[in-house]
Amino acid sequence: MNVAFYEKLWMWAAGVLIVAFLATIAVGVAGSALQPPSHVETIDPTQVFKDPRFAHPGVTVDANGATVVAFGLMYGFTPPEIRVPAGKRVTFRMTSTDVTHGFLIVGTNANTMLVPGYVSQFTTVFQRPGEYLIVCNEYCGLGHHLMSAKLIVEEAQP
Numbered sequence: 001m002n003v004a005f006y007e008k009l010w011m012w013a014a015g016v017l018i019v020a021f022l023a024t025i026a027v028g029v030a031g032s033a034l035q036p037p038s039h040v041e042t043i044d045p046t047q048v049f050k051d052p053r054f055a056h057p058g059v060t061v062d063a064n065g066a067t068v069v070a071f072g073l074m075y076g077f078t079p080p081e082i083r084v085p086a087g088k089r090v091t092f093r094m095t096s097t098d099v100t101h102g103f104l105i106v107g108t109n110a111n112t113m114l115v116p117g118y119v120s121q122f123t124t125v126f127q128r129p130g131e132y133l134i135v136c137n138e139y140c141g142l143g144h145h146l147m148s149a150k151l152i153v154e155e156a157q158p
């Protein structure tokens with residue numbers, strides 16, 4: 001079979017691009033710990049306040065790390081201030097009571113959507129103590145720009 005030089009060149013170029021695109025996924029997963037959601041958990045968005053999983057929003061700390069239970073609603077996060085220990089595994093469990101919101105902790109790799117009807121969960125570790133801004137990064141309505149919260153990463157007790 002006779003394949004023209006330029007056709008071969010473009011086929012190789014396309015092959016190299018495919019490998020490059022797959023490599024960016026591999027680098028994202030291995031290097032930056034970017035992962036798709038690990039599980040699917042549903043919730044009735046009209047019953048979030050009554051649901052036992054979200055009845056007590058806040059932080060629970062135990063020997064393995066911390067669990068944060070929170071939800072987004074127009075136009076804020078509950079709780080508005082979250083305190084977690086530095087250097088420990090922190091699992092966030094969140095949902096929305098109304099429309100789709102975003103949950104981005106600025107300057108970290110913590111970033112998820114809060115979709116009504118679903119529980120968003122991810123685990124991360126905050127190494128640097130300090131104060132971090134949490135913003136909604138999914139346009140959710142007229143008060144979207146007001147929707148923020150605070151994450152305080154506290155130095156681990158010696």
Ligand SMILES: [Cu+2]
Binds near residue numbers: 073074075100136138
């Ligand atoms: Cu929002």
